[in-house]
Amino acid sequence: MYELSLMCPEDGVETLSDAFDALDALSVSVEDADAQTDAEQALFGEPGMPPPKEGWQRSRITALFAEKGLAEQALVLLQAQDFFANCSVLGISELAEQDWVRLTQSQFAPVEITPSFWIVPTWHEPPTKAEQVIRLDPGLAFGTGTHPTTRMCLRWVAAHPNPTRVLDYGCGSGILAIAAAKFGAQDVVGVDIDTAAVQSTVDNARANDVVLSAGLPDLVAGQYKVVLANILATPLKVLAPLLCSYVQSGGHLVMAGILERQEQELVQAYAPYCNLTVADREDGWILMTAIL
DSSP: OOOEEEEEGGGHHHHHHHHHHHOOOOOEEETTTTSSSOOOOOOOTTTSOOSSSSSSEEEEEEESSHHHHHHHHHHHHHHHHHHGTTEEEEEEEEEEOHHHHHHHHHHHOEEEEEEEEEEOOOTTTTTTTTEEEEOOOOSSSOOOSOOOOHHHHHHHHHHOOOOEEEOOOOOSSHHHHHHHHTTTEEEEEEEEEOOOHHHHHHHHHHTOOOOOESSSSSGSSSOOEEEEEOOHHHHHHHHHHHHHHHEEEEEEEEEEEEGGGGGHHHHHHHHHOOEEEEEEEETTEEEEEEOO
C-alpha cells in the first residue's frame, strides 16, 4: 500500500477529495495540517452548538493506493488540474503492513465503572475483581462506557439495583438497558429513532445473555420506575414533557449528555414537571436526576 499526501487550503478540500475518489483511491483522510501547533483552530463546536468553521485553514489530505504506480499516476493527473494550483505535494510513501484488527483492538481496554463493575471488549479477559461485566465492542451506535456521560449513567444504575420497569430512551448501543437488566430490572425497554441502534441493542443484549425489548419510540408503553436518557441538552429540553410522563409516581428520571454550563437551562425546562438536581460530575459533563 502507498500513501499520497497533499497540502490543501480550506476551499479545495472537497474538490480534491472527490478527485481522489474518481481516481479510485482506496481511502481518503483529511486532517488539520496545523494540529498541535499555535496555528490550530477549532473546527467542531460544543454539543448543540454550530461549528465555528466549515473547514481547517490548511488540511493534509492522504489517499491510499494499492500500488506506487497508481499513486504516481494520480499525482500527475491532479497536478494538471486548475484546482491544484494552491495545493502542494508532501510525498508518496509506502505504508507498512500491519495487523489493523489487532491495532484497533489495542485502543479499547476494559473500562472500570465501579471497582466491581466493568465494561469489557470481547477480546479481553475481565479483571479478576470484576463481579459484574458487560461485554461490549465498539460499533455503529453510541455507548461503549468510555464517555463520561455513559459512565455516570452506569454508576447510577449500579447504585440503584432491582427496579421494576426501566426505559432507556435513546438507547444507542443498549449499554444502559443492558446494565439495568444486569442489576436486576424486571422489565427493560430500550428505544431509539435509529434502526441501526435498535439492532445494536438487540445484538448486544443477546451477547450479554439479558432479556429486554428494543425498538422505535412507539414501543414505549405505560410508565416506568426508572427512565434513562443519555442524549444531549437540546433534545432533552424538547422532550421534557414526554420523558416526565413516562416516569411513574415516585420513580426516577436520569439524564446525561449535559454540559456543566447547561445546568440551569435544563432546570428551567423541567421546572413545570420536576425538580432536577445534579447527581454526578465528570470532565465538564453532569448527570441530572429527579424523583417525580
